[in-house]
Amino acid sequence: MIRSTKHIVVHASLMLLVQAALQAKEVSYPTLDLMDQYFDRSSSENGSIDEFFTSEAAIRSIVYDEEGRSIINTFSAAAFESELFQLRADFEFFQEPVVLLSQGYGSLETFFCSVHTRLISKTNGDTLHLKSVQSFQVVNDNGWKIHHLVIQNENPWSPVSEKLWPKELTDVIGISTPKMKQARQESSQEYDPNKVYNVNELDEAPVYPGQPALFETLLETFDVVLSPNETHTPFTIEIHEDGLAELKYVNDLSGPQIEKAKNFVNSMLIWYPAIRDKASVRCKLIMYIR
Amino acid sequence: MSKLIYIFAFLFAAINGHAQRAALESPQAAVNAFFKASAENNDSTRASMFASIFEEAGQVNSINQLDAQNSSSKLGSVYTFLDQAAGFYKDYSLAFDEVERSINYYEDIAAVHSLVYQTVTEKTGLKTTYEQFLWYHFDLIYQNDGWLISSVTWINAIDSQPIDDALIQDTIWHTLKK
Numbered sequence: 069m070i071r072s073t074k075h076i077v078v079h080a081s082l083m084l085l086v087q088a089a090l091q092a093k094e095v096s097y098p099t100l101d102l103m104d105q106y107f108d109r110s111s112s113e114n115g116s117i118d119e120f121f122t123s124e125a126a127i128r129s130i131v132y133d134e135e136g137r138s139i140i141n142t143f144s145a146a147a148f149e150s151e152l153f154q155l156r157a158d159f160e161f162f163q164e165p166v167v168l169l170s171q172g173y174g175s176l177e178t179f180f181c182s183v184h185t186r187l188i189s190k191t192n193g194d195t196l197h198l199k200s201v202q203s204f205q206v207v208n209d210n211g212w213k214i215h216h217l218v219i220q221n222e223n224p225w226s227p228v229s230e231k232l233w234p235k236e237l238t239d240v241i242g243i244s245t246p247k248m249k250q251a252r253q254e255s256s257q258e259y260d261p262n263k264v265y266n267v268n269e270l271d272e273a274p275v276y277p278g279q280p281a282l283f284e285t286l287l288e289t290f291d292v293v294l295s296p297n298e299t300h301t302p303f304t305i306e307i308h309e310d311g312l313a314e315l316k317y318v319n320d321l322s323g324p325q326i327e328k329a330k331n332f333v334n335s336m337l338i339w340y341p342a343i344r345d346k347a348s349v350r351c352k353l354i355m356y357i358r
Numbered sequence: 359m360s361k362l363i364y365i366f367a368f369l370f371a372a373i374n375g376h377a378q379r380a381a382l383e384s385p386q387a388a389v390n391a392f393f394k395a396s397a398e399n400n401d402s403t404r405a406s407m408f409a410s411i412f413e414e415a416g417q418v419n420s421i422n423q424l425d426a427q428n429s430s431s432k433l434g435s436v437y438t439f440l441d442q443a444a445g446f447y448k449d450y451s452l453a454f455d456e457v458e459r460s461i462n463y464y465e466d467i468a469a470v471h472s473l474v475y476q477t478v479t480e481k482t483g484l485k486t487t488y489e490q491f492l493w494y495h496f497d498l499i500y501q502n503d504g505w506l507i508s509s510v511t512w513i514n515a516i517d518s519q520p521i522d523d524a525l526i527q528d529t530i531w532h533t534l535k536k
Binding site: 130138164170180228232 | 493513524
């Protein structure tokens with residue numbers, strides 16, 4: 069009898085433990101689950117994200133014209149998804165949040181977060197890493213859904229802060245492609261990663277992405293030329309090993325010319341970086357502005 | 359390589375120009391202007407004030423939190439809000455006292471959180487006054503030399519949960535995939 073009572077007690081205790089464990093498992097964070105699902109699905113080849121948004125949701129991305137002025141593009145969830153599908157035709161698209169700043173009350177939750185995006189070309193395997201900051205408004209309207217999303221890509225002139233891009237987390241992804249990293253390791257004795265090379269010291273000069281006409285249009289827009297002449301003033305830009313362009317020597321330029329040169333560099337896409345000894349390196353380019 | 363253009367067409371692509379708006383020099387100024395507009399009694403003046411501080415496709419959303427589990431929401435455009443709220447403004451006047459505000463921002467986007475004490479007074483009859491705390495969340499974007507509101511959502515306080523909780527910010531680190 070005692071034995072059977074003990075058995076019942078042990079059994080009951082086990083049941084309670086199991087129940088407690090199950091209850092503990094049931095503690096969920098529905099808005100975080102939503103964010104996980106959204107980022108996972110958007111990173112999968114054929115994943116649809118439409119269902120994570122309210123029917124009235126708006127997604128906005130900030131873009132810049134030739135003069136550096138911001139322009140807001142607004143998408144519905146369906147239009148945003150369509151953009152993603154088109155992108156996935158040529159690239160493996162992967163994105164994940166890095167740091168999320170969350171605030172919530174009742175049926176409203178907000179996330180201000182940094183996001184790492186990786187694009188791998190399906191044709192040549194080239195990888196592009198992007199950082200962005202995104203602001204989400206999430207509402208519980210018959211289930212948690214994203215109602216508003218704003219996407220701001222990183223401006224190389226103003227890197228995302230350490231708070232939103234902590235080294236402890238982001239060292240694992242780095243910013244260069246694994247191929248580049250490998251190349252660097254292989255040739256670590258043959259180039260100086262801290263040196264800014266001139267074009268004539270390189271195996272391959274940096275390349276501006278897209279058709280040549282794209283770069284020519286950019287040059288024309290800002291009245292920049294690549295060869296010296298009497299009407300244009302020289303300045304230098306540096307193409308970093310991750311392809312980001314930075315305005316460097318501008319001491320010969322006037323105030324308005326500096327502003328124009330800044331906008332010129334701000335309008336650039338990410339370059340294919342210079343190569344030396346099979347590794348991407350920093351490189352200096354001289355240009356001339358009117 | 360040409361496909362890279364497409365990436366930026368998606369992530370950066372420029373499309374439309376926008377109408378001229380009031381140049382609000384900071385997110386704070388835009389939020390202040392919003393509360394001023396929200397307290398405006400005259401319909402056309404209020405509509406004009408809203409039009410000057412919102413991005414073209416701006417959103418105005420409200421959530422009525424009934425209790426810890428239940429809520430109802432009205433999600434829509436600025437114009438829907440102005441249209442639907444006209445009847446309410448006819449019967450009541452509004453006043454807002456901001457208690458606390460915080461902001462997160464990067465470059466041309468900002469997210470502002472504001473805790474507000476709202477007073478609603480009947481315009482006729484007994485002129486009864488109702489008071490409540492509301493938490494507002496604003497998304498703002500810098501454009502045309504000024505800050506514009508792209509979306510605002512607010513929610514009312516309920517007795518069972520302190521509204522101050524809304525201003526507590528959690529920082530979550532996400533484990534990244536290699």
